[in-house]
Amino acid sequence: xxxxxxxxxxxxxxxxxxxxxxxxxxxxxxxxxxxxxxxxxxxxxxxxxxxxxxxxxxxxxxxxxxxxxxxxxxxxxxxxxxxxxxxxxxxxxxxxxxxxxxxxxxxxxxxxxxxxxxxxxxxxxxxxxxxxxxxxxxxxxxxxxxxxxxxxxxxxxxxxxxxxxxxxxxxxxxxxxxxxxxxxxxxxxxxxxxxxxxxxxxxxxxxxxxxxxxx
Amino acid sequence: xxxxxxxxxxxxxxxxxxxxxxxxxxxxxxxxxxxxxxxxxxxxxxxxxxxxxxxxxxxxxxxxxxxxxxxxxxxxxxxxxxxxxxxxxxxxxxxxxxxxxxxxxxxxxxxxxxxxxxxxxxxxxxxxxxxxxxxxxxxxxxxxxxxxxxxxxxxxxxxxxxxxxxxxxxxxxxxxxxxxxxxxxxxxxxxxxxxxxxxxxxxxxxxxxxxxxxx
DNA sequence: TAGATTGTTAATCGATTAACAATC
DNA sequence: TAGATTGTTAATCGATTAACAATC
Numbered sequence: 001x002x003x004x005x006x007x008x009x010x011x012x013x014x015x016x017x018x019x020x021x022x023x024x025x026x027x028x029x030x031x032x033x034x035x036x037x038x039x040x041x042x043x044x045x046x047x048x049x050x051x052x053x054x055x056x057x058x059x060x061x062x063x064x065x066x067x068x069x070x071x072x073x074x075x076x077x078x079x080x081x082x083x084x085x086x087x088x089x090x091x092x093x094x095x096x097x098x099x100x101x102x103x104x105x106x107x108x109x110x111x112x113x114x115x116x117x118x119x120x121x122x123x124x125x126x127x128x129x130x131x132x133x134x135x136x137x138x139x140x141x142x143x144x145x146x147x148x149x150x151x152x153x154x155x156x157x158x159x160x161x162x163x164x165x166x167x168x169x170x171x172x173x174x175x176x177x178x179x180x181x182x183x184x185x186x187x188x189x190x191x192x193x194x195x196x197x198x199x200x201x202x203x204x205x206x207x208x209x210x211x212x213x214x215x
Numbered sequence: 216x217x218x219x220x221x222x223x224x225x226x227x228x229x230x231x232x233x234x235x236x237x238x239x240x241x242x243x244x245x246x247x248x249x250x251x252x253x254x255x256x257x258x259x260x261x262x263x264x265x266x267x268x269x270x271x272x273x274x275x276x277x278x279x280x281x282x283x284x285x286x287x288x289x290x291x292x293x294x295x296x297x298x299x300x301x302x303x304x305x306x307x308x309x310x311x312x313x314x315x316x317x318x319x320x321x322x323x324x325x326x327x328x329x330x331x332x333x334x335x336x337x338x339x340x341x342x343x344x345x346x347x348x349x350x351x352x353x354x355x356x357x358x359x360x361x362x363x364x365x366x367x368x369x370x371x372x373x374x375x376x377x378x379x380x381x382x383x384x385x386x387x388x389x390x391x392x393x394x395x396x397x398x399x400x401x402x403x404x405x406x407x408x409x410x411x412x413x414x415x416x417x418x419x420x421x422x423x424x425x426x427x428x429x430x
Numbered sequence: 431t432a433g434a435t436t437g438t439t440a441a442t443c444g445a446t447t448a449a450c451a452a453t454c
Numbered sequence: 455t456a457g458a459t460t461g462t463t464a465a466t467c468g469a470t471t472a473a474c475a476a477t478c
Contacts, residue, residue: 002421006414007469013413017391031435040393043435044471051437059436060478082416095310096408105409107416146416170419172412176232178255187418189411193311194320196404197387198228199221201297201322201361203402204385206217222445246459258459259447266461274460275454 002075008049009076014039015046016078017105019069029062081108083144087135087159088151089114089123092174096148097125107146111138115155132159139166148172149179157182217290223264224291229254230261231293232320234284244277296323298359302350302374303366304329304338307389311363312340322361326353330370347374354381363387364394372397 004012018038022030036043050056055071057063073079084107086093096102097112114120115132123129130138132155138144139162147168151159156175160182163171170187173179176195180188219227233253237245251258265271270286272278288294299322301308311317312327329335330347338344345353347370353359354377362383366374371390375397378386385402388394391410395403 004417005469009414009417010410013410013417014391014407016413017410033435038393040395042471045469047435047437048470057436058478059476060434062435076417077420078413078417080416084412091310091314095306099306101409102412105413107409107412145419146412148412170415172408172415176229178253180255187415187421189415189418191406191408191411192229193387193406194316194322195225195228195232196406197299197317197322197361197363198231198293198320199224200385200387200402200404201295202219202224202228202291202293203404204360205292206402220445248459257447259449260445262459262461263446272460273454274452275458277459 002054004052004076008052011039011041011045011049012053012072012076013078015049016069016072016076019065019072022065023069027065030065030068031062034062078106081106082146083142084109084146084148085111085113085139085144086148086150087113087132087163088149088155089119089125089129090150090152093148093150094123094125096150097127109148110142110144113138115151132162135159135162136166139163139168145169146172148174150174153177217269219267219291223267226254226256226260226264227268227287227291228293230264231284231287231291234280234287237280238284242280245280245283246277249277293321296321297361298357299324299361299363300326300328300354300359301363301365302328302347302378303364303370304334304340304344305365305367308363308365309338309340311365312342324363325357325359328353347377350374350377351381354378354383360384361387363389365389368392 015035018035032043032046035046053072053075055075084102086097086109089097089112093112097109102109109127112125112127112129113132113135114129117131120129120131145168147163149159149171153175156177156179160179164183164186168186171179171183173188173190174193176192230250233250247258247261250261268290270290299317301312301324304312304327308327312324317324324342327340327342327344328347328350329344332346335344335346360383362378364374364386368390371392371394375386375394379398379401383401386394386398388403388405389408391407
């Protein structure tokens with residue numbers, strides 16, 4: 001079983017996107033130093049990451065862009081299409097449903113859910129909307145792997161229960177709630193936007209911002 | 216100069232919100248073990264965090280909710296209102312402009328910017344919208360401290376330049392670009408949603424998700 | 431060959447966890 | 455007093471960085 005740490009996957013994911021860009025620009029090779037510059041990390045970190053993923057270039061020569069991209073795609077499964085859904089069609093949820101940033105990177109949003117009938121009837125969206133109680137049914141039926149959770153706090157518990165029931169494999173949690181308990185055995189990643197703002201706010205209040213910390 | 220590590224600020228920020236909730240529920244005291252349960256972290260980690268921030272309870276007794284909240288607010292400056300703006304009024308930008316999640320936590324969005332005149336004329340938003348070239352002027356004039364960056368990749372560089380010119384203090388970067396170079400001396404925090412999805416996707420593809428990793 | 435570059439081992443750094451005396 | 459809880463010191467853990475031989 002391939003274990004790769006979180007920071008490493010994050011960097012490799014960013015590298016994967018970068019390689020796509022470089023391909024367009026008809027760059028054939030790229031060194032770890034180049035990559036480090038683009039991504040804002042140390043070159044040795046990049047080499048270590050590739051090594052962790054079991055990817056190896058040729059000593060002395062730079063990495064070949066096309067093969068490196070393919071290898072990352074293969075080892076980490078980035079190429080695969082993943083069916084996804086959005087839970088909670090509020091401001092943020094609608095925006096995510098409608099945006100096209102996901103498609104280009106392999107995520108296919110196929111459904112939206114909300115508990116408010118009014119929302120279901122009035123919101124115009126590209127994908128089909130369903131009432132929240134249908135989450136287990138539709139998730140299972142359509143083989144949805146990833147859920148993007150954008151409900152208000154009081155809707156979190158029931159949503160997670162339904163997703164678990166439907167057999168979802170991962171939840172991207174935009175709520176401030178801690179769902180790891182309820183979502184045992186499912187991958188969870190949290191993005192608390194306001195929390196990020198608060199951290200930023202603290203950092204920016206320090207007179208001397210030498211450490212420009214990244215996520 | 217108070218240095219507090221990123222993970223610690225993140226937890227204290229979450230704790231601050233939690234204490235607000237507990238106050239509503241008329242809880243007068245709370246132990247580090249309780250807090251740990253709520254936030255999904257070890258109790259000793261909480262005690263360490265408070266210690267880092269120079270906050271101390273009374274040995275033997277639990278923490279008093281109201282005073283703990285006040286102390287965090289005081290030490291980390293969470294109480295202060297921070298003027299903010301959104302750069303790029305696309306899908307995500309509009310959603311963030313319109314949402315009310317910020318206000319309740321001290322962030323006051325006072326302006327939006329976009330380079331597309333059409334957007335400026337047609338989008339209905341609560342706050343005033345300005346053309347992008349006015350960023351330096353308005354940011355300085357209105358004392359805007361925080362910028363939320365939601366522009367497409369090709370608009371990133373010029374946006375950051377303008378923000379720096381206006382003297383902004385922190386940027387919450389929703390683009391996939393690495394802006395730390397351009398934003399030297401300014402606090403930056405990155406939220407790459409699709410990158411998060413990709414990491415999640417990798418984790419969920421592992422059969423055994425014992426480590427339910429958090430951000 | 432000389433200069434650039436890789437992959438890996440060892441050293442460093444920082445954050446989390448464990449242990450425990452002090453206190454209510 | 456006994457049980458629960460804190461604050462801090464020491465130990466552990468994991469990730470990043472440095473160093474360098476091997477290779478093109």
